[in-house]
Every structure is written in C-alpha cells, then in structure tokens.
Amino acid sequence: MTRRQLLLISAVALGTLLNPLNTTMISVALSRIQADFDLTFSELSWLISTYYIASAVGQPVMGKLSDMYGRKRIFMLGLFMVTAASLLAPFSPSYGWLLGFRIIQAWGSASLHPAGMGLIRNEITGNQARALSVLSIFATTSAAIGPTLSGYLLYYGDWNLIFFVNFPVIVVSFLLALRYMPGDPPNKREALRLDGWGIALFSSLILVLLLFLLSLPERIGWHWLVLWTIGSVFFYRFEARHQQPFIDVKFLRSHPAVCQIYIHFILVNAIYYAIMFGFPSYLQQVRHFDSQQVGTIMLGLAAFGILVNPLAARWIDRSGSRSPLIFGAILVIAATLFMQTVGDEADSGWIFFVLSLFGMSGSFHNLGLQTALYLYIDRANTGIASGLFMTSRFIGTILSSSILAAFFGIRMATDSLHAMAWVCSALAVIMLLLSVKTEKRERHQDGHSRHSEVKGAMEKQS
Structure with a gap:
C-alpha cells in the first residue's frame, strides 16, 4: 500500500469516527444539559432520538448524493456541516436550537461514511480488507471511548466542551482530504434518482413510532x-x-433470514444504548458520582468490548456465528439480572463489572451478526444488505431512547433502573431465541475463496 493510499485512508478514518464519537460522548453530558435547560428526561430523550433519526435517514441519502454529485464533494460538505454544528451548538440559546444543531451534525457526520467508503473502494483495488479494517478500528474505538472522554471533559469543564473535541479531528481530516482525495468525475445525476417520497415516508414512520413509544409512560x-x-x-x-427505492422491500421479502438478523441487531442496539445513556444519568443524579468517576466506570463498557473483539473474531472464524451469538445473549441476560443488585449502596467496582459484561457481549453480537448476514446473501446483494444493516442499528438506538423515556421520564430512581433492566432482560431472551435459530452454515464454500469473501464483506461493513 502506497503512502498516498495510507493518507487517504487516514482522511476517511478520521472523518468517519465523528459520528460514533458524537453519538456516545453526549451520554455523560445529558445530566448537565438537563439541568441547564430545565428539562424532563422525556424531553431530554429527543436529543438522542433526533440524532439517530437524522443518521438513519442521512446515511443512505447522503450515500446516493455522493454517487450523484461526487464523493469528495459530499465528504467535504459533511465536514463543513459538522464544523458549523460543533461551533454553534455550545452557544445554543435554547434547547430547540441545540436540537437543530445536533440534527445538522448528524447529517454531516452521516455523509462521511458512505462517501469515504466509495472513495476507498475506487482508489484502493488491492488490500481492500486491510484498508477497511483500519476504518473499523477507528469507528469502534471512538464509540467505545466516547463516554469516558466526555466524563473527563465534564469534570474539568461543562457539556459545551464535547463539541469542541471535534475540531482537531476535522482539521486533520480536511487537510488530508484536500491533498490526497482524487477529484470528482462529471456528475451522474441523469442516471440516478433520489426517492424523495420514500425518504419522507420512512422518516415519518420513524417519527410516528417514536411518538407512540414516548407516550407509553x-x-x-x-x-x-x-x-x-x-x-x-x-x-x-x-x-x-419504485424502480430505485429508498428501502428495497422486495429484497427483504425474499430474504426472511436477513430480516431476522436485522431484528436481532435492533434489539442488540436497543439494550446497549439504553445502558450507555441510562447509566451515566443514574450514577450522576441518584448516586451523585462526579463526571470523572462516571467516565471511569463507563470505561468498563468500552474497554472490555475492544479487548474481547479479537477473541470473538477468532471464535466466529473457527465455528461460525451461532455459538458466539448464543454466548453473547447469555452475557446480556446475566448483566441485566445483575443490574437488580445495583442500588444505593452498590460498589463502583461491581457496577464496572456489570458494565463490562455488556461491553463483551457487544463484540460477540456485532461481529457475529455481520458474519451471519453475509452468509445468507450473495456478493451481488452485499450493498443492499449493508445499507439496511446500518439503518437497523439506528432504529435500535431510537428504540433505546424510548425505553429510557419510559422508565426515567417520570423520575430518575433505582427502582426505575431495575424496571428498565427487567425489560432489557426480556429483550435479551428474545435475542437468545433468535441466536438459537441462527443456522450453522458451512463457511468455506469453494475453499479459501469463500472464506475470503465473507471476511472481506464483514470488514467492509464494519
């Protein structure tokens, strides 16, 4: 791999980490934002859910726009949108303004992944798996360290600082992109059509479902x-x-096993992000831990997910995804049951251990479901399946904000945390049943070539 290609990968990697980083950094800052704007937790949950709605719709939309108008152009536009939002959000005069800036930030960061992936696939024809694995490491690490980084920033400052963290990343990504990204070819607007009505309908459905879930408390x-x-x-x-649909429902209808994987991934993210966003607020408001303590405790969710990742990959590579998925579901069930012991006197070390179980389970589920997905589809349908896989992730995170609003919307208390844990336990049992149903398929079709195809597709999705 040439030096120019490595620098191109670096530009894309730095850009793509902005979405997961800003997704998770807000978790520890929620308590401060709630106090500053005098919000209920139900009102505060919109800060989470609107970001995910915008990301869920923005990923495929901006991906198609990058095909139409040029990938470098859309990548630069995304960096500009994140810059503008990060500059203005800390000075929001009201909660409504903060919501608006977060939506702009979500759309900007959502454009960086599809545009960057398109650039890498076009420019790096050899060792693509190596290039895409670098992106996976950046995205996974940034999502994992977000709560810890936010906790330390809030200890020495206020919630405004979490937006300023973006600027060094943006500047380096912009300079590298300006220098090493190839120019865009002529526009292909005539060959592609944007399914505007489909996008509007899909966005409306997500919003209406969210309103129903928020009404439950x-x-x-x-x-x-x-x-x-x-x-x-x-x-x-x-x-x-529709000839060029926003969501290819015909593909979903003809692949029920893939639909099962998407549902499974929705549940995984609903539980994971309910814990990620719920625990920091609970620890700060009920246990009265400072932000530095919260950041350190939340490291259990982050660090163990990263450490277990290579072990999970070896297990999946050796025996397939079924057994690791079952083990991951058992870890979640154990963790949600252990949450019943987290109370007013629970030791911080015990809370760290409970969170570490959630972190470890995340590695088994993320890698296992990606592997299972690409075993059910052929190479020609990889792009369709990958886009919907990302959308299912964001739907799960939207569901997590509704779970939080349902249990913490009225009051933040230990019994509310325990009630939420019981719901997460029920969802984890469903995950276990789905894991058991996952077929154990032969991965080495046609020898090494089939193995390489699956592994490359998995790394590309990551």
Whole structure:
C-alpha cells in the first residue's frame, strides 16, 4: 500500500469516527444539559432520538448524493456541516436550537461514511480488507471511548466542551482530504434518482413510532400506533413499485433470514444504548458520582468490548456465528439480572463489572451478526444488505431512547433502573431465541475463496 493510499485512508478514518464519537460522548453530558435547560428526561430523550433519526435517514441519502454529485464533494460538505454544528451548538440559546444543531451534525457526520467508503473502494483495488479494517478500528474505538472522554471533559469543564473535541479531528481530516482525495468525475445525476417520497415516508414512520413509544409512560397514544400501521402498509406498497427505492422491500421479502438478523441487531442496539445513556444519568443524579468517576466506570463498557473483539473474531472464524451469538445473549441476560443488585449502596467496582459484561457481549453480537448476514446473501446483494444493516442499528438506538423515556421520564430512581433492566432482560431472551435459530452454515464454500469473501464483506461493513 502506497503512502498516498495510507493518507487517504487516514482522511476517511478520521472523518468517519465523528459520528460514533458524537453519538456516545453526549451520554455523560445529558445530566448537565438537563439541568441547564430545565428539562424532563422525556424531553431530554429527543436529543438522542433526533440524532439517530437524522443518521438513519442521512446515511443512505447522503450515500446516493455522493454517487450523484461526487464523493469528495459530499465528504467535504459533511465536514463543513459538522464544523458549523460543533461551533454553534455550545452557544445554543435554547434547547430547540441545540436540537437543530445536533440534527445538522448528524447529517454531516452521516455523509462521511458512505462517501469515504466509495472513495476507498475506487482508489484502493488491492488490500481492500486491510484498508477497511483500519476504518473499523477507528469507528469502534471512538464509540467505545466516547463516554469516558466526555466524563473527563465534564469534570474539568461543562457539556459545551464535547463539541469542541471535534475540531482537531476535522482539521486533520480536511487537510488530508484536500491533498490526497482524487477529484470528482462529471456528475451522474441523469442516471440516478433520489426517492424523495420514500425518504419522507420512512422518516415519518420513524417519527410516528417514536411518538407512540414516548407516550407509553403516561397515556398510551394508540392513534400513533394505528397511524404507523397504516403508514407502514402504504410505504411497503409504494417502495415495492419504485424502480430505485429508498428501502428495497422486495429484497427483504425474499430474504426472511436477513430480516431476522436485522431484528436481532435492533434489539442488540436497543439494550446497549439504553445502558450507555441510562447509566451515566443514574450514577450522576441518584448516586451523585462526579463526571470523572462516571467516565471511569463507563470505561468498563468500552474497554472490555475492544479487548474481547479479537477473541470473538477468532471464535466466529473457527465455528461460525451461532455459538458466539448464543454466548453473547447469555452475557446480556446475566448483566441485566445483575443490574437488580445495583442500588444505593452498590460498589463502583461491581457496577464496572456489570458494565463490562455488556461491553463483551457487544463484540460477540456485532461481529457475529455481520458474519451471519453475509452468509445468507450473495456478493451481488452485499450493498443492499449493508445499507439496511446500518439503518437497523439506528432504529435500535431510537428504540433505546424510548425505553429510557419510559422508565426515567417520570423520575430518575433505582427502582426505575431495575424496571428498565427487567425489560432489557426480556429483550435479551428474545435475542437468545433468535441466536438459537441462527443456522450453522458451512463457511468455506469453494475453499479459501469463500472464506475470503465473507471476511472481506464483514470488514467492509464494519
């Protein structure tokens, strides 16, 4: 790999880490933001859910725009949007302004991954797996250290600092991109069409579902559920007739096993992010830990996920995804049951241990489900499957914010944490059943070539 290619990878990697970094850094800052703007937890949950709605819609939309208008152009636009949002968000005069800037930040960071991936696939024809694995390490590490970094920043300052962290990353990524990214070819707008109505319908469905979930703690809004059901049927029929749909529902209909993997991944992220966002607020408001202590404790969720990752990869490579997925689900069930022992007198070391179980399970699920996904589809459908896999991640995170609003929306207390843990336990049992149903398929079709195809596809998705 040449020096120019390495610097191109660095530019893309630094850009793509902005989304997971900003996704998780906000977790420890939620308590301070809630106090500054005098918010209920239900109101505060919109700061999480709107970011994920924007990201879920923005990833495929900005990916198609990068095909139409040029990948370098869209990558630079994404960096500019993150810069503007990070500069203005710390000085938000009201909560509504902060929400708006976070949405801009989400759209900007969502454009960096698809545009950067397109650039790398075009420019690096050899050793692509190595290049894409570097991106995976950057994304995984940034997501994992987000809460810890935020905790230390808040200890020495305020929630505004989490936005300023972006600037060194943006500057280096911009300079490298300006120098080493190839120019864009002529636009191909005539060959591609953006499914605007599909995007609008999908966004509306996510919003309506979120409104229904947020109504659960108080007065259940059944009208939102009815509206979502009718809208889903209409969306399915509309997308099935569209030549270039935003969501390829025909592909989903013909691949039920893939749909099962998406549902599984939604549940994984719903639990993981409910813990990631719920625990810091609980530790600060109920246990009265300072932000530095919270950051250190949350390191259990981050560090063990990174440490276990290579071990999980070897296990999956040797025996397939079924057994690691079952083990990961058992870890989640154990962790959610242990959460019942976390109370007003629980030792911080014990809380660290409980969080480490969640962190370890994340590695087994992320790698296991990606491997299972690419065993069910052929090479021609990899792009479709990958895009929907990312969308299912964001749907899970949206569900997590609704879970938090349901249990912490009325009051932040230990019994609310325990009630949320029981719901997470129930979801983990469903995950276990889905893991057991995962078929154990032969991975080495046609010898080494099949093995390389699966491994390369998995690394590309990461």
